[in-house]
Amino acid sequence: MTVFTDLATPAVMGILLGGLYAVIALGLSLIFGVVKEMNIAHGDLVILGAYIGYVALTVFGIDPILSLIVGVPFLFMIGFAIQKLLLNRAFKISMDATLIIAFGLSIILQNLYQLIWSPMSRGLTTSYSLNSFTAGCVSFPIVYLLDFIVAIVVMLLLREFLRRTYLGIAIRAAAQDWRAAHLKGINTGRVFAFTFGIATALAAVSGVFLGLTFPFTPVSGISFLIIALGVVVLGGLGSIAGTFIGGITFGLAQTLGGHFFGVAAQMLVAYTMVLVVLAVIPQGLFNR
Amino acid sequence: MKLAIPKLQSGFIPILAVIVVLALFPVIGVPRVWLLYLFLFYMYLAMANMWNLLAGYSGLICLCPAAFVGLSAYTMTIITWLGLPFYVGIIPGGIVAALFAVLISVPVFRMKGIYFAIGTLVVPEILRVVFLLWRPVGGLMDGGGRGYTIFGAAEVSQWQNYWSGLAVAIVSVFLMRYILRSKLGRGLAAIRDNDLTAASSGINVFNLKLFSFVIAAFVIGIAGAIFYVYQGFIEPVSAFGMQWLITTILATVIGGEGTEEGPIVGTAIVVFMYFLLARYAEISLIIQGIILIIIMLLAPEGIMGFARKTRIYQSLLKLSVKG
Numbered sequence: 342m343t344v345f346t347d348l349a350t351p352a353v354m355g356i357l358l359g360g361l362y363a364v365i366a367l368g369l370s371l372i373f374g375v376v377k378e379m380n381i382a383h384g385d386l387v388i389l390g391a392y393i394g395y396v397a398l399t400v401f402g403i404d405p406i407l408s409l410i411v412g413v414p415f416l417f418m419i420g421f422a423i424q425k426l427l428l429n430r431a432f433k434i435s436m437d438a439t440l441i442i443a444f445g446l447s448i449i450l451q452n453l454y455q456l457i458w459s460p461m462s463r464g465l466t467t468s469y470s471l472n473s474f475t476a477g478c479v480s481f482p483i484v485y486l487l488d489f490i491v492a493i494v495v496m497l498l499l500r501e502f503l504r505r506t507y508l509g510i511a512i513r514a515a516a517q518d519w520r521a522a523h524l525k526g527i528n529t530g531r532v533f534a535f536t537f538g539i540a541t542a543l544a545a546v547s548g549v550f551l552g553l554t555f556p557f558t559p560v561s562g563i564s565f566l567i568i569a570l571g572v573v574v575l576g577g578l579g580s581i582a583g584t585f586i587g588g589i590t591f592g593l594a595q596t597l598g599g600h601f602f603g604v605a606a607q608m609l610v611a612y613t614m615v616l617v618v619l620a621v622i623p624q625g626l627f628n629r
Numbered sequence: 630m631k632l633a634i635p636k637l638q639s640g641f642i643p644i645l646a647v648i649v650v651l652a653l654f655p656v657i658g659v660p661r662v663w664l665l666y667l668f669l670f671y672m673y674l675a676m677a678n679m680w681n682l683l684a685g686y687s688g689l690i691c692l693c694p695a696a697f698v699g700l701s702a703y704t705m706t707i708i709t710w711l712g713l714p715f716y717v718g719i720i721p722g723g724i725v726a727a728l729f730a731v732l733i734s735v736p737v738f739r740m741k742g743i744y745f746a747i748g749t750l751v752v753p754e755i756l757r758v759v760f761l762l763w764r765p766v767g768g769l770m771d772g773g774g775r776g777y778t779i780f781g782a783a784e785v786s787q788w789q790n791y792w793s794g795l796a797v798a799i800v801s802v803f804l805m806r807y808i809l810r811s812k813l814g815r816g817l818a819a820i821r822d823n824d825l826t827a828a829s830s831g832i833n834v835f836n837l838k839l840f841s842f843v844i845a846a847f848v849i850g851i852a853g854a855i856f857y858v859y860q861g862f863i864e865p866v867s868a869f870g871m872q873w874l875i876t877t878i879l880a881t882v883i884g885g886e887g888t889e890e891g892p893i894v895g896t897a898i899v900v901f902m903y904f905l906l907a908r909y910a911e912i913s914l915i916i917q918g919i920i921l922i923i924i925m926l927l928a929p930e931g932i933m934g935f936a937r938k939t940r941i942y943q944s945l946l947k948l949s950v951k952g
Contacts, residue, residue, distance in 0.1 A: 379743045379746065379747065381750070427922060427926065430926055431925060431926060434925070434926075434929045435929070436742060436743060437684070437690055438925050438926075438929055440690060440743065440746055441878060441882060441921065441925050442921075442922050442925050442926070444878065444921070445918040445919070445921035445922040445925070446918065446922070447918075448871075448875055448914055448915070448917060448918035448921070449914075449915050449918035449919060449922075451914075452911045452912075452914040452915045452918070453915060455911050456911045456912070456915075560871075563754065563871075564754065567750065567751050567754060570747050570750075570751075574744075574747075605758075605761070605762055606758070606762060608758055609755065609758045609759065609762075612751055612754055612755045612758065613755060615751050616736050616737075616748060616751055616752075616755070617736070619736060619737075619739075619740055619744060619747065619748045619751075620735070620736030620737075620739055620740075620748075623739065623740055623744055
């Protein structure tokens, strides 16, 4: 019995944390699935979302979740501009060019954060972020529950958006075959820019909840990028449910890894799993 | 290609002269700052050459030079802690990096294109966590995040560091020349252009890519170990850090990916930029990122690739062949 009660808390926390990872990975998956480019700067854009929440909290005293009213449109515009001005051109050169440009963006963003917010570790500490939720033998911080609820809301919204709106259908068409979509009269350059914008808007949402859950530094984008890559590859492209399951798997890997091997090694477990997933099932579990 | 081979033979004496002059630099009393930046130039040139071999000629976007640098330097450090002099540890460092390349090729080579890049991006991050936790030698006061002092490195003079750096850079340049003109290089070029056609004409795609990956890991590892002899101290965050990757990509892309002279030109520009912006580390990196993006958008073939297309270069090439 004690084994189960010991494991219950990390297991529940892992599943809830999976929601956060799924939201981070959704943005990456959307770009990878539609525009077919690997956005190495995605982790850094997520951290930008966290810093916007941080500024809202410390400078204006606004709740970081409320700051999303500004953060989401702001990051949407940044993402739209990145794709429209940089990546739409690089896309025509080669796949490697988009990868290297995203890498350049990642360097620029990381060092801008260091310049503006110093390399210190920050966190979004609100009145509720220290509260914990207890049910039976399970006890966890309440923000983990928030992560999970937000993940479900975001996934349902994204699913309905892709199914019902004209833009959503255009995005799906461009994902399947962008040349054919182009011939059908879809402005693919614009659709790609919208896709990238939506993905960075998702990064804004995940950034704020990441900041509530973990402390972050200007360079912590890379560790969340790697986990998100693992989630995207495991879940398969173009499957929202797959991304969700992938997120939960990596959340569990991290918390259970921390439980068995100590907190210092928890990222090691998650990283090693990314390599194993890439080597064993690069096509993912839920690929269309 | 027909033009390039006679150029190599006629250009051998000037190249030798340049090498001799560079080797004499410490003796004739060149300022120490110059020697330092030239040393950095040699280190980054060796790494950029090998990155060019992978990205420009083998179609492998390898995001893990830091893994080879760090592993090799750590191997050398551990050897000094076991009581042996540091120069015994440099070659084993390279060998460990090469063996590690063989090891990670098992999962990483199953992936193609962009997946390969992702797979290699994860590797230095894993190693960094491992070396933050693992203390192979020494007590609790050393290792982990505190890092290790490299014994005997303090006694090495700047001259010796300079010459070993020069040696590695020369070896890397001639190795590139040799590889590109050998069967391996021609096979790699065929794979880069179309791997299916290459495979169907009898080229073992997996083996050739593995060879170039292992050779690159070895040379990058040696360069990394020599860099840490100069540094005298090693800790995981910088040894497995992004800076190695940023510099090698920047040098190769600015100079021209897939051109032989590219890394030399690119590394010279990058090191000169480090010299100009030495006091402003963060701004320097932001500028590097901006330059990387601009070059990639405006001249994706880099400076040498761009120069090759211009008429002046073509006529210079013809002149040098005739003369």
